[in-house]
Amino acid sequence: MVHTTLFLVVLSLALVAPGFSARKCVLTGQWVNDLGSNMTIGALNGKGEFTGSSHTAVTATTNEIQLSPLQGSQHRINQKSQPTFGFTVNWRFSDSITVFTGQCFVDEDGKEVLKTMWLLRSRVDNIKDDWKATR
Template sequence: MVQVTPLLLMLSLALVTPSLSSRQCVLTGKWTNDLGSSMTIGAVNGKGEFTGSYHTAVTATTNEPTVSPLQGSQHRTNQKGQPTFGFTVNWNFSDSITVFTGQCFVDKNGKEVLKTMWLLRSRVENMKDDWKATRVGTNVFVRLQPQKE
């Protein structure tokens, strides 16, 4: 009779259990960021394109923020499961537009995270005010609802 030691059992389980790093990060779904804004990203098509909606929790205008459309693209040839992407939000409540770029990661706990950088361009009255028309920042998004496997 073969005696199975606890160490041998743990090693065999480690080989059978898929690693967290092999888990795919999927853009489709509902996300929230570190400022309380939320977005929904629809299915990514065969060309890597997607659409969705964005509701910001922060604004520099006095207008009430409303849900605004987003459209973007995911890098199609990424086979490692942590794709790069970019999307544009055309704000419904102001004369501005924001472009985001980032990467979808799976952290060490198996949680999907979107690390992004953005540029927000606001309309200004004339060229001499161009210097104050663009803002830059970063956001970290986490999934609101777990993705079904």
């Protein structure tokens, strides 16, 4: 009887465990945001660095949008299941660079989600216009 009860407890935990287990969020892969912008992040190297590409769906310029390189780093000391990261995109179609910082999460449904903040720096002609160069 003890073995049967123990088996049922273990079986019950195994069936419920996926909801409790912390699935690791992995940056590597393709990502699409709610505006239709997309990016691809390559594999992390031993230092936690990565490269990839980004294609934005939103721009303030009239230039044709082009696929642009990105490079970044994931916090590698903290090997938790939902890591922090940062990356820079050097836009090929405009004279601007955007930096992103954020964290990779696994939501209640098991879906990987990136939550980020960003700053975009555009070139201006003189220092007097510096105030309007960062968004």
